[in-house]
Amino acid sequence: MTEQEKALRVLRDKIDTIDQEIQVLLNKRAECAQEVAEVKESFEGKQDAVFYRPEREAQVLRRVMERNQGPLPAKEVARLFREIMSVCLALEKPMRVAFLGPEGTFTQQAAFKHFGHSAVSAPMNVLDDVFREVEAGAANYGVVPIENSTEGMATHTLDLFRRHNVQICGELELRIHQHLLVAKNETATPITKIYAHQESFAQCRSWLESHYPDAKHIAVSSNAQGAKRVMSEVGAAAIAGDMAQDLYDLDIIERNIEDLPDNTTRFLVLGKQHVGPSGDDKTSLLLAAHNKPGALYTLLEPFHRHGISLTRIETRPAGQGAWSYLFYIDFEGHCDDDNVKLVITELEQQSTELKLLGSYPKAVI
Template identity: 60%
Template sequence: MSDQEKELKVLRDQIDSIDKQIHQLLNDRARCAQQVAEVKEKHQGPQDAVFYRPEREAQVLRRVMARNEGPLADKEVARLFREVMSVCLALEQPMHVAFLGPEGNFTQQAASKHFGHSAHCIPFSNSDEVFREVEAGGAHYGVVPIENSSEGMVGHTLDLFKRFQLTICGEVKLNIHHHLLRAGVEGLDGITHIYSPQQTLSQCRSWLDNHFLSAERVPVSSNSEAARMALQQGPGAAAIASELAADLYQLNIVSKNIDDQSDNSTRYLIIGDQIVGESGQDKTSILVTVRDKAGALYELLEHFHKHEISLTGIETRPASTESSHSVFYIDFQGHSANSHIQKVLQELESDSVELKILGSYPVAVL
């Protein structure tokens, strides 16, 4: 045995020993999670027991990153713990999550990022169906897009909160990276057709102009449909889609991150029917209906200014055509259980036609 082999054997033996300890600790943690489920069912009852606690998971992930000493990056360690928690939660209660489909799109990627890969994610064709499935109890939670860094707020999602009695239980932010995919072929040669949604084609226009000025760009309904078409049409076809779509349809990624803007991201909301406790770093979302008059928005914002509460988002939504009211969707820092936030909410309620608290929830960790 050479000197190198001797040194490597010592290190590999150490790795085997560490792996054994990790394995034992993972099972210890899983058994503890099962005991947590038993305690909840004992005191809350099997039907009323709440197993998923967004605020608790956010606190755990923040502590993981705070105590991390490397060499693994903070967020990489947090992602590992995210999956551990996902597996353990599945032992307590299998999690069913509805998302805006189709399968293989960025919303599914966001759902897996937030809940981990042990959650059972179910695609639906539109956000209305996601809200309806969660409200009916067919899914524990739903995941819908709310805001894109380049396109702005998703108005239809905001309007659904007026129709459905659901709350926001969390948020997840996903960096959107588009990749060029092909079936069975490596490289860029021979591509004649590129399938993608029109919005994605626009977001990758400069890259496409530099590499495929003559290839036909074919708009389709979704990135997942683009991947399916690339698989179906053969070597001359390519798709612009996500890494998840590449895995789902077994396509090769022949060029990564072809977006014109490298900082493109989308924010998603987790919807459910539970009240989420304080995590220490929280956000609250509300819908406020006021009478149309000069300075109406200024009067609303004055309450936040007076109490030194930072807004993180505001969007105007249309009321009915016959109405003389305006509706504002507002995100701001803080939890509705805090006394200073309660003062603002009381003032807003007294000055508005209607105030609907959509939920307080942890700020996205990952």
């Protein structure tokens, strides 16, 4: 045995010992999770027990990142803990999470990022069905896109919040990397048509004009659907991400074709529960203003007066006659905070309609 082999043998034995210690601690944590489930069921009842607490999970992940001393990056350590919590939560009760299908979409990727891979993902045919599944209790949670850093707000998602009785329980951000995919052994075939969701076409507009100006663009309901079609078509390509490429066993002929390298989509987590304060939260609501001069100023002024920072305001048609509008507003703080309570009370008096969509932890990873 050489000196190198001896040195490596010592280090590998050390790693094996550490791995055994980690495994013992993981199972101890899992046993605690099972005990938590028993306590909840005994006090809340088996049917009414709430196993997933977004505020608690956010607090745990923040502490993980704060105490991390490296060499592993803090966000990577938090990602590992997310998966540990996902496995432990599945021992208490597996979470069924609805998303816009089919499998392989960025929304499914976002669902796994937020809930971990032990969650049971449930693909829906249309976005409305994600809201319906959560509202009916058929899914514990849902994940929907709300805005993209390149293309702005997902207006259809906003409109669905008015029609359905759901709560926003969390948010997350996902870096979106778009790839150009073709079927196996078709990398040399000229591309005559490209499948993608209309948002992906918009996010890759300049690149497509430069590289495939003559290819026909065919919009589909999701990038995963386009990737699925490409499996059996000659001369076709699809714009999609890594998950779709792996799922449908396609070849990537060009990576990261999005026009902006920091292309990011924000997603919201839908549920039915009230989420307690986590210490760093957002609140979202829908407002309808009186149709009179200064109406918008009247709605926004209380936020300034009570020192609350707005993070998003979006206008949508109210559907109650011409030039009638709803305002979708995100702001920092929790609905249980004293200053937020004061603002909401004033808004209820100044608006014709107010719907509190939920308070939830800010995105952690």
